[in-house]
Every structure is written in C-alpha cells, then in structure tokens.
Amino acid sequence: MNFVFDFGRVLFRWRPETLLRQALPQRVTDEASARHWVGQVFQAYGGDWGDFDRGTVQPPELAQRIAARTGLTPDEVTAVIQAVPGELQPLPDSLALLQRLRAAGHRTFYLSNMPAPYADHLEATHDFVRGFEAGIFSARVGFNKPEPEIYALAQQRFGVPAESLLFFDDHAPNVQAARQAGWQALVFTDAAQAERDLRTAGCWPD
Known part of the structure; x- marks a missing residue:
C-alpha cells in the first residue's frame, strides 16, 4: 500500500x-x-x-x-x-503515524492545497517533508483539490496504480474526489482514528 x-x-x-x-x-x-x-x-x-x-x-x-x-x-x-x-506546526501523533508507516516499508507521498510561500517554508523547515518520495503542492501545479486534474497529475507523478494509493484528508469532498479517481481514501480526524480505520481495512502494518 x-x-x-x-x-x-x-x-x-x-x-x-x-x-x-x-x-x-x-x-x-x-x-x-x-x-x-x-x-x-x-x-x-x-x-x-x-x-x-x-x-x-x-x-x-x-x-x-x-x-x-x-x-x-x-x-x-x-x-x-x-x-x-x-x-502550521507538525502534529506529533500524525508524525508518529507517518514514521511507523515508513518504517514498515510503505511508500509515502503528499497532496496538499498549499500556497507557494508556505510550501517553500515547510520544505525548508521540516526534514520529514523532504522524506516523501514525491508530492504535489497545489500552487506549483495550478490545480486545487477536489479538482480531478490534481489527482490525475498526482498519480502520474507518484508512478503507482490508482488502486494502490490510500489518501488521508480531513475534508470529505477531497476524499470523495480521490475515490472517484480510483484511489482508496479516508477522512482524517486524528492519528488514532486513522490507525483504527487502517486496522479495520486490513491495512495496518503489524
């Protein structure tokens, strides 16, 4: 996954x-x-x-x-x-979830609606952002979620099949748009809920 x-x-x-x-x-x-x-x-x-x-x-x-x-x-x-x-400060529990998924061998990517000045700041300030294999900030591609073009571009850039992507987003319309693009997607509330959802879906890296 x-x-x-x-x-x-x-x-x-x-x-x-x-x-x-x-x-x-x-x-x-x-x-x-x-x-x-x-x-x-x-x-x-x-x-x-x-x-x-x-x-x-x-x-x-x-x-x-x-x-x-x-x-x-x-x-x-x-x-x-x-x-x-x-x-925009890192959420410790979410960062721990990200690191656990990486440690289990899963590939990680990002897809964020983010103005360019803030994208530049986050990349320069937080090492873990540079640890993603690839990612898209909306301001750099000219599309915003939930527009379908940004999901198509993301999948192309990530280089993996749509059905192998599992997307976490806090905004339900963005999750729905990802599902329409053929991705798996979950509405994110917090890291604990995400772990429960992954376990329910059989995707947790035990």
Missing part, C-alpha cells in the same frame, strides 16, 4: 480561528467574530484564498483583494498571511 497525506489538519496543525485571534486581536474578540472573520478571509478556501492555493495570486495582491472585499486594512490582511507559517 502507498500512503498519501494531506498537510493541513492531517500532518500539520491548522486552527484558523486561533490564528485570527492572534493576528487580528482588535477584530476577533469572541467565537462569533472568529467564525465571521474566518469566513471572510478564507472563504472556505475558495475565492481569493483559493487563488492563493492555486498559485495565481501572490501575497501583496491577495492582501489588497481581501482588504477591498472585507473592509480589513491591507496591513491587517498581511498580518494574517504572515502568521500562517507559525500556525
């Missing part, structure tokens, strides 16, 4: 509400305002932020676009953009 990992909320911490509380303390003062600004800034990772993931907009333009749309100042949006790398 060949395992494919998403990054945000799978291998790396991603708490947008917390990030915005820290980056925009004057705007985000409670749970309701946190939800509001998460929706406004990230747009469910479509819209402006989706273009950032796709690699078609860079941080200065992104800040201007979000500011014009939301009423935040460009400096406020820039503060959010710059805060993201600090939020």
Whole structure:
C-alpha cells in the first residue's frame, strides 16, 4: 500500500480561528467574530484564498483583494498571511503515524492545497517533508483539490496504480474526489482514528 497525506489538519496543525485571534486581536474578540472573520478571509478556501492555493495570486495582491472585499486594512490582511507559517506546526501523533508507516516499508507521498510561500517554508523547515518520495503542492501545479486534474497529475507523478494509493484528508469532498479517481481514501480526524480505520481495512502494518 502507498500512503498519501494531506498537510493541513492531517500532518500539520491548522486552527484558523486561533490564528485570527492572534493576528487580528482588535477584530476577533469572541467565537462569533472568529467564525465571521474566518469566513471572510478564507472563504472556505475558495475565492481569493483559493487563488492563493492555486498559485495565481501572490501575497501583496491577495492582501489588497481581501482588504477591498472585507473592509480589513491591507496591513491587517498581511498580518494574517504572515502568521500562517507559525500556525502550521507538525502534529506529533500524525508524525508518529507517518514514521511507523515508513518504517514498515510503505511508500509515502503528499497532496496538499498549499500556497507557494508556505510550501517553500515547510520544505525548508521540516526534514520529514523532504522524506516523501514525491508530492504535489497545489500552487506549483495550478490545480486545487477536489479538482480531478490534481489527482490525475498526482498519480502520474507518484508512478503507482490508482488502486494502490490510500489518501488521508480531513475534508470529505477531497476524499470523495480521490475515490472517484480510483484511489482508496479516508477522512482524517486524528492519528488514532486513522490507525483504527487502517486496522479495520486490513491495512495496518503489524
């Protein structure tokens, strides 16, 4: 079995509400305002932020676009953009799962919606990212999950049959799209649940 990992909320911490509380303390003062600004800034990772993931907009333009749309100042949006790398910290249990799969001889790959500046940061900062056999960051190929093109490109780059890939992603539409591409895929909640799911599927490397 060949395992494919998403990054945000799978291998790396991603708490947008917390990030915005820290980056925009004057705007985000409670749970309701946190939800509001998460929706406004990230747009469910479509819209402006989706273009950032796709690699078609860079941080200065992104800040201007979000500011014009939301009423935040460009400096406020820039503060959010710059805060993201600090939020993306490895999840210890997920990293342990990855290492156990590698130690058992399984090949590991990644497929992540990730803007180019953050992809560069993660590669430069975390050795385990460079330990994957291959991977795709959305901004480097011009497609985002759950678009079918990114799964086809990933399978081609990984060089293995679709049915031999097992994909972990926290977002159900991305999992469904992977299944439609012929992959096996599981919705990732946490490493313990992933292990239980793998055991149930008979894929755990005992």
